[in-house]
Amino acid sequence: MTQPQGFEDPSYPNHVCLLHKAIYGLKQAHRLWFATLSTYLKTQNFTLSSADPSFFHYNKDQIHIYILIYVDDILVTGSDPLYISSLISNLQKRFQTRNLGHLSKFLGIDFHRSAHGYHLSQQSYITDLLHLASMSTCKPLLTPLPSKYPADPNLQSPFTQPDLFRQLAGSFQFLTSTRPDIAFAVNKLCQHMHNPLILHFQLLKRVLRYLNGTSTHGLFLPKTKLHLSAYSDSDWAGNQLDRKSTTGYCLFLGITLLNWSVKKQTTIARSSTEAEYRSMAAVAADIIWTRRLCEDFLINLPPTELFCDNVSAMSIACNPIFHAQTKYIEIDHHLIRDSIQAKHIAVSHISTLDQPVDFFTKSLSSTRLATLRDKLMVLPTISLRDGDKDNPSTKLC
Incomplete structure (x- = not known):
């Protein structure tokens, strides 16, 4: 290990910096951050779920509070608004946090609440995906995959931009979080990541055309x-x-x-x-x-x-x-x-x-x-x- 360039100490050239806290990008940073946060939540009488290591719950005296953690994004919900406000206030005292208000977007998923339940969608993500593939104005289709694949021998040649295929197919995987209707198509496409053919890219474009016609669709979570x-x-x-x-x-x-x-x-x-x-x-x-x-x-x-x-x-x-x-x-x-x-x-x-x-x-x-x-x-x-x-x-x- 050596001292960072621009921060060398001429008096101690053989010394290295002692970190007071973890730096983003280090292998152990996320582990240290989660250990710190989970330790604090346990002091607030929260219990770590045995099913999901990122989920904490508090159940006492008819008060039920639930916390879901994804790195440094925290989702808080429960039956007592006053306890939730107090918990957020304590978190702000202990950590440098921002209260973003009621749930509207989490991990790239849009949440819309109505009197009947939550509506989850990724419309903005689909728009960005279509723009990346230069297919924002493509003609929509009714199905993500054809019932029978074309037998044209010209489509059996290797696709000349495999990196683009992998980028788009990988992006589809995140999209299946709210779009189960493309899960089968994405599974089929991702089986050809190592050596995509022109046929596979044609099928990928078909999925994009289907998404262009159904970009407002998403999951509905009713009561x-x-x-x-x-x-x-x-x-x-x-x-x-x-x-x-x-x-x-x-x-x-x-x-x-x-x-x-x-x-x-x-x-x-x-x-x-x-x-x-x-x-x-x-x-x-x-x-x-x-x-x-x-x-x-x-x-x-x-x-x-x-x-x-x-x-x-x-x-x-x-x-x-x-x-x-x-x-x-x-x-x-x-x-x-x-x-x-x-x-x-x-x-x-x-x-x-x-x-x-x-x-x-x-x-x-x-x-x-x-x-x-x-x-x-x-x-x-x-x-x-x-x-x-x-x-x-x-x-x-």
Whole structure:
């Protein structure tokens, strides 16, 4: 180590600076900052969540306060506005902070509150993305992916600007925070980051054209019953190159879409039953985590209903006896079976026509896409009314 250029001490040329606090950019800076902040919150009788290390909660004497931390952005909400004001005042005394008022934007996501709930959107982010790709005036499309890929051999050549492809495809990943309708398309595009073809860039531009026509869409979080349900599905051997299946699932709290995932399975499934069973195991792990998180909010949930459209996979999950047909399925995927026996999950059958997870496992027609988009509460954002601006107790620091 040497002294920083311009700050050398001629009297002590072999000494180095002793830091009084961490500097941004150092590897250990964020760890030290979080340790300092979490230690202070614990002195204020906050408890660290066992499900999420960035989530703190305070539950005492009918006062419920919740704090969510992302580096140096802090979201505070709770049932007692006076306690929240006192907490923010104490934080300002201890740290150099700014009170940004009621929640309007957090981590690039716009929050609009109405009498019916919160509307989350990333319209400004989509506008910047279209400008980056020079497609601000492109013609909108009704679906993010075609039902059948073009077979033009000219599209099989390598794309000459792979860095641009990676930049745009990576930006899509953040956009899926409020746009589950493009999750499947983004998953497909990101599988070709290492060697994109002209075909893949054409598909990427199609997603941009779809976003241009739906830039005002986002997630709606209404007031709803505290009932957790889940749906799982898979597209067996859907990948034309390696014949691996795609896992898709989503979780609802009441009618609110809470969590979702699209992921290509790591191994090849020998049957549609195995592919569906792996999807059920994946959502089971997410259900267990969500139930632990709900406990921090003092929400007591009944067994979570898991809907699947494959009767054979349901039979394997509910049957405590191992069969020769299932011995090649890894033991860790039998987590779903243990969860059912512990009454954390209750498996139910659903018709394939009513399966909302088609959203995450295959390309859909414009009619089917619109139907599922409405079902998953992906709606145009609603402007704030003047009477709603002062209602939220959620604040941002």
